[in-house]
Amino acid sequence: MSNLVERALNGEVIAAARLMRLSDDRREGYQVFMKEIWKKTGHAHIIGITGAPGSGKSTLTDQLITKFRAAGKTVGVVAIDPTSPFTGGAILGDRIRMATHSLDEGVFIRSVGTRGNLGGLSVSTMDIVAIMDAMGKDIVIIETVGVGQDEVEIAMVADTCIVVTVPGLGDDIQAIKAGIFEIADIFVVNKSDRDGAERTSNDLKMMLEITPKRDEWTVEVLKTMAEKGEGVDELIERISIHEDFFKENKLKRRKLNERLVHVAYGAVKEKLVNDIFPPDKIKALIEDGNDPYTTVEILWNNIK
Numbered sequence: 001m002s003n004l005v006e007r008a009l010n011g012e013v014i015a016a017a018r019l020m021r022l023s024d025d026r027r028e029g030y031q032v033f034m035k036e037i038w039k040k041t042g043h044a045h046i047i048g049i050t051g052a053p054g055s056g057k058s059t060l061t062d063q064l065i066t067k068f069r070a071a072g073k074t075v076g077v078v079a080i081d082p083t084s085p086f087t088g089g090a091i092l093g094d095r096i097r098m099a100t101h102s103l104d105e106g107v108f109i110r111s112v113g114t115r116g117n118l119g120g121l122s123v124s125t126m127d128i129v130a131i132m133d134a135m136g137k138d139i140v141i142i143e144t145v146g147v148g149q150d151e152v153e154i155a156m157v158a159d160t161c162i163v164v165t166v167p168g169l170g171d172d173i174q175a176i177k178a179g180i181f182e183i184a185d186i187f188v189v190n191k192s193d194r195d196g197a198e199r200t201s202n203d204l205k206m207m208l209e210i211t212p213k214r215d216e217w218t219v220e221v222l223k224t225m226a227e228k229g230e231g232v233d234e235l236i237e238r239i240s241i242h243e244d245f246f247k248e249n250k251l252k253r254r255k256l257n258e259r260l261v262h263v264a265y266g267a268v269k270e271k272l273v274n275d276i277f278p279p280d281k282i283k284a285l286i287e288d289g290n291d292p293y294t295t296v297e298i299l300w301n302n303i304k
Contacts, residue, residue: 004018008037008135009040009136011135013105016131019131020127023128024124026124030127037127037134038130038134040133040134041130041133041134042253044076044132044133046140046141046142046157046158046160047140047158047161048142048154048161049141049142049144049162050144050161050162050163052165055166056164056190056191057164059190059226060190060232061077062101062226064236065077065101068138069101069104073106073139074137075106075107075137076108076133076137076141077107077140077142078110078112078128078129078140078141079111080125080142108135110132123263126266129142130263142154142158155182156258156259157259159252160242162186162187163183163187163188165189165204167189167196168196168200182214186219186238186242187220187222188222188235189201189204189221189222189223190223190225191225201223205221215249216249220238222238276299276300281299282299285299
């Protein structure tokens with residue numbers, strides 16, 4: 001296993017892919033190599049892209065990959081797709097849309113299922129991000145599944161968080177209700193050739209004026225037409241400015257610590273479920289005629 005880790009840290013894609021599979025499947029012993037991996041993280045700039053389904057996140061991500069590669073940067077992408085209810089695997093919609101980069105050695109795209117996590121970022125997802133970081137990727141993009149209002153976890157782990165919306169969905173109003181409004185470092189109004197794009201942009205700007213700034217960063221609203229590549233250069237420039245701001249204000253270490261806490265908390269929940277409340281024991285107690293609350297009490301009392 002140590003040889004596999006060493007090869008991954010040297011940038012070998014096959015070795016890194018193997019580690020990702022072991023971690024994502026939570027195979028026995030994965031914690032051992034992930035301890036070594038996490039020690040080598042904190043170098044990549046992590047970009048989170050979230051927003052409502054149909055807002056064009058995958059197309060925008062595809063355009064960002066192209067621009068970053070043209071600038072000579074290596075890119076890792078974690079595309080979080082809905083989990084298949086039959087196999088438990090990811091439905092590879094996002095990966096298919098980025099197929100043009102599949103032969104580029106400087107791009108590593110990995111699809112991950114949500115595994116029932118509405119926030120979109122399971123512990124295994126963050127382990128995959130860490131492996132991409134540790135193997136030397138300059139940029140790691142996390143494209144979330146797009147569950148909308150519930151999807152704020154990305155702000156805990158991304159260095160730059162991009163919220164994508166489109167005209168006509170009412171996302172600006174929904175966002176301020178749900179809290180997703182507060183997580184954006186950059187707002188993108190995609191499909192800006194649609195009617196109402198200017199109004200959506202202006203509404204977001206008005207909301208930003210009454211929203212307290214985070215870390216003195218000024219959130220901007222940009223308009224793009226990702227399918228045509230329009231506005232993507234401006235978005236790349238804004239991401240670069242935010243990355244510089246991030247480094248100058250020494251926020252990198254703080255964000256990495258937040259990321260580690262997020263992963264540790266997720267690992268605690270996993271351990272509780274696996275060791276104390278395993279599904280097979282819950283099922284057995286229910287089949288014995290116990291109600292759900294009695295079932296939990298029995299399992300909990302067994303650890304005292």
